[in-house]
Amino acid sequence: MRNNPDQAILERAKRFEAQALEEIFDTFSPGIYRYAFRLLGDVDLARECMSETFSRFLVALKRDSGPDNYLQAYLYRIAHNWITDYYRSKVPPSMPLDVNLRSEPADEPHQVVVDKTERQQLREALALLTPDQRQVITLKYLEDWENETIAQTLNKPVGAVKALQHRALEALRRIMSRHEDINL
Amino acid sequence: MTKSDGELDEYGKRLLVSLQSVPPIDPQVAAAVKSKYLLQAENLRKELIPESGEVNTQQDHHRLRALRGKQPSFLFRVLVATILVVLFLAGSSFTVNAAQSSLPGQPLYTLKSWSEDIRLSITFSTKAKLNLTLDYTNRRVDEISRLVASGKAINEQTSERFQSELENALQLAAKLNDPQMQNALGKIKGRAESQGMTISELITKLPPQAEPAIIHLQERLDEQIMLSTIGEKDPKSFRAEIHERQHTRKGPKNMPTSEESQAAPESLSTTPSPEQEDNGKNYPTEVPGHGGSGNGQGQSTPGNGNPKPKPTDTQTP
Numbered sequence: 001m002r003n004n005p006d007q008a009i010l011e012r013a014k015r016f017e018a019q020a021l022e023e024i025f026d027t028f029s030p031g032i033y034r035y036a037f038r039l040l041g042d043v044d045l046a047r048e049c050m051s052e053t054f055s056r057f058l059v060a061l062k063r064d065s066g067p068d069n070y071l072q073a074y075l076y077r078i079a080h081n082w083i084t085d086y087y088r089s090k091v092p093p094s095m096p097l098d099v100n101l102r103s104e105p106a107d108e109p110h111q112v113v114v115d116k117t118e119r120q121q122l123r124e125a126l127a128l129l130t131p132d133q134r135q136v137i138t139l140k141y142l143e144d145w146e147n148e149t150i151a152q153t154l155n156k157p158v159g160a161v162k163a164l165q166h167r168a169l170e171a172l173r174r175i176m177s178r179h180e181d182i183n184l
Numbered sequence: 185m186t187k188s189d190g191e192l193d194e195y196g197k198r199l200l201v202s203l204q205s206v207p208p209i210d211p212q213v214a215a216a217v218k219s220k221y222l223l224q225a226e227n228l229r230k231e232l233i234p235e236s237g238e239v240n241t242q243q244d245h246h247r248l249r250a251l252r253g254k255q256p257s258f259l260f261r262v263l264v265a266t267i268l269v270v271l272f273l274a275g276s277s278f279t280v281n282a283a284q285s286s287l288p289g290q291p292l293y294t295l296k297s298w299s300e301d302i303r304l305s306i307t308f309s310t311k312a313k314l315n316l317t318l319d320y321t322n323r324r325v326d327e328i329s330r331l332v333a334s335g336k337a338i339n340e341q342t343s344e345r346f347q348s349e350l351e352n353a354l355q356l357a358a359k360l361n362d363p364q365m366q367n368a369l370g371k372i373k374g375r376a377e378s379q380g381m382t383i384s385e386l387i388t389k390l391p392p393q394a395e396p397a398i399i400h401l402q403e404r405l406d407e408q409i410m411l412s413t414i415g416e417k418d419p420k421s422f423r424a425e426i427h428e429r430q431h432t433r434k435g436p437k438n439m440p441t442s443e444e445s446q447a448a449p450e451s452l453s454t455t456p457s458p459e460q461e462d463n464g465k466n467y468p469t470e471v472p473g474h475g476g477s478g479n480g481q482g483q484s485t486p487g488n489g490n491p492k493p494k495p496t497d498t499q500t501p
Contacts, residue, residue, distance in 0.1 A: 016229035018222065025218055033214075034206045043207060050209075051217045055224060062228045119202050141196040142203055162189070169196050176199070 006071040014061055025054060028072060031143070032079050038142050039083050039134070041123050049086075053079045073153035076139070080153075084131040125175040133168035136161055219378035226319065227326055230284060287327055287334075288342045297345070314356040314368055318375050321349045325379045328398070332386045338397050346401065350376070350408050351429070354415075358426040362419045369422075373412035380405040 012020035029050055036049035056078050060066040067074035126134050132154060139145040139153065151158045283292035283299065300320055307313050324346035328338050357368040383402045390398060415422030 016225055016232060018225065018229075021225045022218075022222060025221055029214070029218070030209070033209050037206045038203045043209070047209065047213055047217060051220065054217075054221045058221070058224050058228055062231070115202065122200070122203060137196060137200070141193075141200045165196065166192060169192060169199070172199060173195075 006067075007069060010067060010069070010071060014064075014066065016061070021058075024057075024071065028075050029054065031072075032075060035076060035138065035143060036079055036083060039123065039126060039138060040086065041119065045086070049079055049082045052082050056082075070152050073149065076135075076153055080131070080135045084134075087127050087131075121176065122172075125172050128175055129168050129171055132156075133164050133171065136164040137168045137172070140165055215374050216377055216381070219374045220381065223322055223325075223375075223378055223382075226322055230323075230326075287330055287336075288339050289336070310356050310359050311364070311368070314353060314360075317349050317353045317356060318371065321346060321353065321375060321379065324349065325382055328401070329382060329386060332390060332398075338401075343397060343401060347404055350404060354408070354411060354426055355430060357412075357415065358423050365419055365422075366416050369412040369415040373409050373416075376405045376408040376412065380409070 009020050009024060013024060032053050033046050033050045036053075037043065037046035040046055040049065053075055057066065057075060126138070129137075135154065136150055139150045140147070145153075147158050147161050151161045154161065156164075283295040286292035286296050300323075304313060304316055304320075307316055324342060327342055328346070331338055331342070353372050357365050357372060360368055380402060383398060383405060387398055387402065411422065411425065414425070
């Protein structure tokens with residue numbers, strides 16, 4: 001888990017040193033991509049989110065409004081904002097079936113479809129949470145971040161982060177149980 | 185952590201476990217995104233140079249003003265002379281810096297070309313020359329983008345310089361040993377893919393009569409990608425092809441390009457040259473998402489070319 005200050009590399013990035021910028025991309029882009037895919041469930045959207053996150057980071061550096069510290073938290077915040085905008089603008093589309101059939105060829109077709117439906121329902125449930133709730137539980141349970149780092153990312157106290165987790169999981173439990181009722 | 189926290193965490197992990205698996209990103213897609221990011225960074229870095237130059241000049245003016253009104257003395261005259269020399273040198277340097285953002289057809293552009301040529305001529309290592317040449321190709325694409333954005337035509341000078349730099353990059357790569365060459369070709373290919381994406385976007389913004397000139401450049405970039413791919417797989421054939429191209433370039437100046445492709449070794453004869461593709465079909469590049477949601481060179485502001493999310497107040501943290 002990277003939560004140490006990144007002042008040195010950020011100083012170089014602010015001078016647009018190519019090596020520093022490349023290092024930042026190489027270090028953080030895989031995580032940003034994973035984070036985006038888990039929330040969006042689509043490789044093209046995840047790629048677009050990753051690309052736009054780093055583009056906005058550069059623009060912020062140019063405007064001198066970029067981060068002075070906690071680079072990872074900053075980048076995830078940009079990605080999160082992008083995803084929030086996406087959720088606001090439209091309901092996440094259903095993934096084509098063949099995406100999952102391709103990725104898990106060894107599984108039984110029926111099980112593949114069930115798993116895919118569950119994942120899709122879970123993403124739709126996540127989309128119904130507030131942006132902060134969504135980000136907190138994604139960072140906590142999918143990205144395995146500590147509460148302190150999540151608190152830095154959200155600019156909130158650790159207690160507020162825990163409260164958000166609690167409320168988010170409660171909300172998810174309610175939404176998912178409705179899905180189960182429908183599926184039965 | 186309390187017991188209820190632990191239970192909560194267990195429930196959260198169990199609930200979200202199905203979202204853990206993520207398909208790996210296609211390395212080519214990752215490389216294209218990275219190239220676009222580095223290209224944007226390079227463009228932004230260039231924009232910063234003249235601004236810092238202006239600040240320095242203003243500071244120099246303030247210092248000069250502070251010196252005025254004092255009694256002239258020998259020491260003062262020496263000081264003024266020194267400052268004038270420094271200012272002259274700084275002024276020259278500022279002019280060269282300012283020239284870096286000039287466009288073809290502008291008075292300072294010749295200075296920009298000269299400074300690039302001089303910098304290249306005083307670079308001795310082949311790898312450094314290659315890196316510099318690749319940076320210059322980015323500059324050309326940037327110039328073309330800015331010309332198109334301002335409604336101006338892409339002149340022959342820029343087009344020729346760009347193509348010559350693309351060719352030089354291949355020639356320089358061919359001088360390296362096999363592992364270095366393959367590495368360099370990967371880089372050349374990455375740049376060409378990224379530049380091809382930018383050019384594709386520009387084509388959509390141009391009026392039909394202006395397209396042929398830029399389509400030619402796109403085809404040249406496709407050729408660059410294809411040659412790099414061949415070189416990565418078969419260094420020997422690549423070197424033979426490059427040698428042949430070099431030889432052809434040194435021949436009569438007005439030799440049609442189609443003759444170049446006829447002179448290619450048999451192993452590479454399937455490589456279409458722009459002239460061979462006169463039927464208007466563009467052979468596909470290897471760029472995934474080509475013409476998709478890319479935002480264009482140095483113009484990746486949120487929402488630009490991105491039809492899905494509507495950027496709002498949440499653009500940046």
